[in-house]
Amino acid sequence: MDAIQVMNLTFSYDGQNDVIKDVSFSIPKGSYTTIIGHNGSGKSTIAKLLIGLLPAKSGEIRILGKTLNEESVYELRNHVGIVFQNPDNQFIGSTVADDIAFGLENHCVPQEEMQAIIESSAKKVGMMEYLDSEPTKLSGGQKQRVAIAGILAIEPEIILFDESTSMLDPQGKASINAQIKQLHTQKDRTILSITHDMEEVAQSDFVIVLKDGEVAMTGSPMEIFAHAKEMEEMKLDIPFALKFSKELIKEKITDQPVCTLEEVVKQLCQLKSTT
Numbered sequence: 674m675d676a677i678q679v680m681n682l683t684f685s686y687d688g689q690n691d692v693i694k695d696v697s698f699s700i701p702k703g704s705y706t707t708i709i710g711h712n713g714s715g716k717s718t719i720a721k722l723l724i725g726l727l728p729a730k731s732g733e734i735r736i737l738g739k740t741l742n743e744e745s746v747y748e749l750r751n752h753v754g755i756v757f758q759n760p761d762n763q764f765i766g767s768t769v770a771d772d773i774a775f776g777l778e779n780h781c782v783p784q785e786e787m788q789a790i791i792e793s794s795a796k797k798v799g800m801m802e803y804l805d806s807e808p809t810k811l812s813g814g815q816k817q818r819v820a821i822a823g824i825l826a827i828e829p830e831i832i833l834f835d836e837s838t839s840m841l842d843p844q845g846k847a848s849i850n851a852q853i854k855q856l857h858t859q860k861d862r863t864i865l866s867i868t869h870d871m872e873e874v875a876q877s878d879f880v881i882v883l884k885d886g887e888v889a890m891t892g893s894p895m896e897i898f899a900h901a902k903e904m905e906e907m908k909l910d911i912p913f914a915l916k917f918s919k920e921l922i923k924e925k926i927t928d929q930p931v932c933t934l935e936e937v938v939k940q941l942c943q944l945k946s947t948t
């Protein structure tokens with residue numbers, strides 16, 4: 674079954690100019706999909722449509738097979754967790770621990786299990802020593818970490834990340850991406866991540882490229898990155914590992930392009946063992 678189905682979705686903020694234009698895509702359950710696109714291509718608008726924060730002008734969204742509408746929206750939100758780029762409006766608790774606890778209470782997690790879950794999710798995002806801090810007094814990156822901890826604690830079936838690691842330093846980003854990947858592989862959660870981070874895109878199963886409110890391309894990361902000209906026209910980069918891999922091919926060291934560092938290392942290790 675598909676976790677998310679978007680069919681001929683159109684949306685306009687002012688009732689006249691469509692910023693999402695007849696968009697259709699399906700996201701299989703348990704997959705890790707990334708959405709990329711230039712600034713203003715409609716990525717965040719799609720995220721808001723998917724959780725019913727904005728009403729579609731036409732078209733249909735199905736979450737876990739159920740049509741998203743005014744009646745189903747609250748029930749469906751129990752299955753979908755979202756972390757926004759700017760989590761300021763998402764905090765409810767007066768401390769980091771309270772905030773994570775609030776999500777757990779909403780999901781009816783027994784009181785006696787809460788403390789352990791709060792601590793383990795805060796630890797995963799490197800925020801253990803901030804459990805008693807006020808979320809509003811944290812830095813942008815720390816706020817993003819707390820918002821992600823809230824999601825890691827609940828582990829909803831579908832998780833939407835809207836540029837939710839954009840304020841993290843490179844190491845923080847890599848470590849959170851590893852946590853997200855783990856949630857996907859070990860817990861079989863469906864991940865949909867809006868991102869500018871091409872290293873993250875390389876790690877995903879499937880990529881949707883938006884251009885001016887339309888789906889410009891879909892495919893595996895390698896299929897998308899193969900469209901170098903279109904990517905450049907949309908001002909989208911390719912991952913460092915793929916650039917490196919292309920240099921290795923130019924130097925006739927390897928012959929297959931790959932887009933993650935792990936794959937480059939694997940190729941080089943295989944070469945070493947055969948020489």
Ligand SMILES: Nc1ncnc2c1ncn2[C@@H]1O[C@H](COP(=O)(O)OP(=O)(O)OP(=O)(O)O)[C@@H](O)[C@H]1O
Binds near residue numbers: 687711715716719
């Ligand atoms: N609240 C709003 N009111 C009116 N227009 C809006 C609003 N929010 C976004 N837009 C417009 O809708 C279009 C899509 O914006 P959106 O924020 O979805 O793009 P995005 O791909 O997420 O961009 P970015 O990468 O810069 O975050 C843009 O043309 C933007 O100007």
